[in-house]
Amino acid sequence: MTTRKDIAERNDRTLLQAARDVLAEDGAHASVAAIATRAGVGIGSLYRRYKTKEELFQRLSLLSLDHWNEAAEQGLADSDPWAGLTAFIHSCVAFGQGTLAPVAGTIEVTQEMSAKARRGDELLDELVRRAHQAGVLRRDVTAVDISLLIEQFGRSPVVDQLRKQGRGDLLPAAAEARRRLIAIALDGLRPGHGPLPGSPPGEELFTGRWSSE
Amino acid sequence: MTTRKDIAERNDRTLLQAARDVLAEDGAHASVAAIATRAGVGIGSLYRRYKTKEELFQRLSLLSLDHWNEAAEQGLADSDPWAGLTAFIHSCVAFGQGTLAPVAGTIEVTQEMSAKARRGDELLDELVRRAHQAGVLRRDVTAVDISLLIEQFGRSPVVDQLRKQGRGDLLPAAAEARRRLIAIALDGLRPGHGPLPGSPPGEELFTGRWSSE
DNA sequence: GCAGTTGCGGAGCGATTCGCTCCGGCATAG
DNA sequence: CTATGCCGGAGCGAATCGCTCCGCAACTGC
Numbered sequence A, B: 001m002t003t004r005k006d007i008a009e010r011n012d013r014t015l016l017q018a019a020r021d022v023l024a025e026d027g028a029h030a031s032v033a034a035i036a037t038r039a040g041v042g043i044g045s046l047y048r049r050y051k052t053k054e055e056l057f058q059r060l061s062l063l064s065l066d067h068w069n070e071a072a073e074q075g076l077a078d079s080d081p082w083a084g085l086t087a088f089i090h091s092c093v094a095f096g097q098g099t100l101a102p103v104a105g106t107i108e109v110t111q112e113m114s115a116k117a118r119r120g121d122e123l124l125d126e127l128v129r130r131a132h133q134a135g136v137l138r139r140d141v142t143a144v145d146i147s148l149l150i151e152q153f154g155r156s157p158v159v160d161q162l163r164k165q166g167r168g169d170l171l172p173a174a175a176e177a178r179r180r181l182i183a184i185a186l187d188g189l190r191p192g193h194g195p196l197p198g199s200p201p202g203e204e205l206f207t208g209r210w211s212s213e
Numbered sequence C: 001g002c003a004g005t006t007g008c009g010g011a012g013c014g015a016t017t018c019g020c021t022c023c024g025g026c027a028t029a030g
Numbered sequence D: 001c002t003a004t005g006c007c008g009g010a011g012c013g014a015a016t017c018g019c020t021c022c023g024c025a026a027c028t029g030c
Helices: A004-029 A032-039 A043-049 A053-077 A081-095 A097-104 A111-134 A143-154 A157-164 A168-187 B004-029 B032-039 B043-049 B053-077 B081-095 B097-104 B111-134 B143-154 B157-164 B168-187
Strands: none
Touching: A004 A032, A004 A043, A004 A053, A004 A097, A004 A157, A004 B004, A032 A043, A032 A053, A053 A081, A053 A097, A053 A111, A081 A097, A081 A111, A081 A143, A081 A168, A097 A143, A097 B157, A111 A143, A143 A168, A143 B143, A143 B157, A143 B168, A157 A168, A157 B097, A157 B143, A168 B143, A168 B168, B004 B032, B004 B043, B004 B053, B004 B097, B004 B157, B032 B043, B032 B053, B053 B081, B053 B097, B053 B111, B081 B097, B081 B111, B081 B143, B081 B168, B097 B143, B111 B143, B143 B168, B157 B168
């Protein structure tokens, strides 16, 4: 038997997960109604828990930062620097750390958030330092590179589009393909490659059609 | 002196470029008004050239496919298989090949589009086959992997967000950081690494908080 | 210099969707 | 069986959507 309290607690968790998923698919366009529907609750219930849409996103942002920090600490707990670093990256990518980017500019940043973000930076720095020292990470890769890599892979256009089109049957294949991509990128982090740019390898490859970038 | 005809021609090119940029920043939410404003023309002018929003996107889609095919042909023209392949990838990423993904499901696919897409697949296959034969590309990397890599890097959450926030001053640094990421991924494509998954390296890294994926 | 023509920008249309409120109905407690 | 409180969703005003249409400015032929 499920009491009403059980349901309430489950909704709390489900709501944030739904928010993350909808955010991944719809970007900044994500609507409160879509999040509530995805979570399987009414709009009223959502607003009983979070006063505004912004409050929901702030809460989600905090959860995201918490996950980052916990994953980094778990990574540091691993005695193998390379295993710890890659476990951290995998965890963050799977969590979808990049999905909040579209709304990052629309919500107010609390000092709790910035404090946790600062701690997250420190943890990642340590993760990278350890890997450098052990010689398992190419020297010219910085902590910033790792952050960007996580953010870049945190959203998957292919997976998002499939999910929106309701082709859930293809999701496993897409997820697998994505894991292959991440594995490729991780291999690129190992030592023994030429130096990174600097100036890009082939500056003017692009047709003159586009000027930007 | 600029005649009216000059302006008209320039608008034609500028319009598609603006559409691509706005699409990158706003995703499927991109509005016609935003595209016209970005291009520096009135809404009326946009609708004089394209009957509907869909027609504009279809035209952009064709342009995107043309760029893919031209870049692939240029890559094949290079006698060095690795240089040709990486030049192709760089060109497609810089063009922003992934930015159309959010609207791909909303526009009707003409047979001209699917024909060009098929040709693009063939060209990429040949690019990959050459590289495999020359031994400069790891054996377990497929053409699909390359496509996904291009799509994944075709959008840059960081760059898009900076541009939306009007921090144009930071764009060069962000673009540079992005190039570093691509270089890392390309290095991961070289031979001499362990096999790709298959089953992911660390299946249950993730906290149990999220169930999806 | 003047009338005629062409193409431009943007105000404004109806429709849609947004964040959010509020209330009728149902499940549970006593 | 009554009383209580939480739930879902209809519906509010505001904002935004794709798109039309017209007044004005810029150029041409005389």
